[in-house]
Amino acid sequence: DVDWHKRDVHLIGSCGDDRTVRLWDVREVNPNKATKTVVDAHDADINSLAFNPVNEFLLVTGSADKTCALWDLRNLKQRLQTLVGHTDQVFLVEWSPFN
Template structure:
């Protein structure tokens, strides 16, 4: 979210920008009550009424489900899609600034403001590191193979330019250093079914949610294999 503006993505092949500012429309509600003398008195109260919002902007261009959307800066968005592409959008121009094409669907993508790199999750069990600034050579800088099933979710550490987290249908969460593609640093165990999402918004805690109906919280300093169930 940038200010009151947030973004969403959908299987309808679009990403949308929304204004999340709450607007309170006041209506007067009269309530009757008895005072100490037994006479009827009225009071005024304010009430909020909801409103159906329409998007500020709709970003169209993907040919299949848009699987993730993220702010890169205040005027730039990153989207990933099942159509094997990632798009970088310039919101001032309301169009695509650049496009990255892969050979598999992108289930998730995470951009790090600390290092300028993008890490992606795909159904071929691999994670890939991209440098969107590359003009020469291969845009894929590294490939990380450690999961045994689809990789569903990935996210960078908010405080460390080298660390990222992945979650997979193999029931595992893995902690990686992007400089070491051969193996993860830790396997964070505990889920009994597919891992559907991972998050690392708070530097102290890594969070995962799975098809086993649990949310698990790992302490990131120790990366212990004993999560807390919520």
């Protein structure tokens, strides 16, 4: 999945079957180099991600490991929160338009 940051027009987030989250600055000269990478962000494939439309530092991911994770873009070394309870993989995450 891919999502554009809602405030920073140069920032794109991507995720995939390799269990990583990557942040890309489209101004980067080397298109093969992610600006930031979270390796093993989940225990299975990551199916979806979404930048928060109100708080520019929040990112949510959804995974085949049946969890969602909240991330702070200023410190991607540790999750803010893990949301559990799904009985199957999470295919899509979105933020409420009403926040």
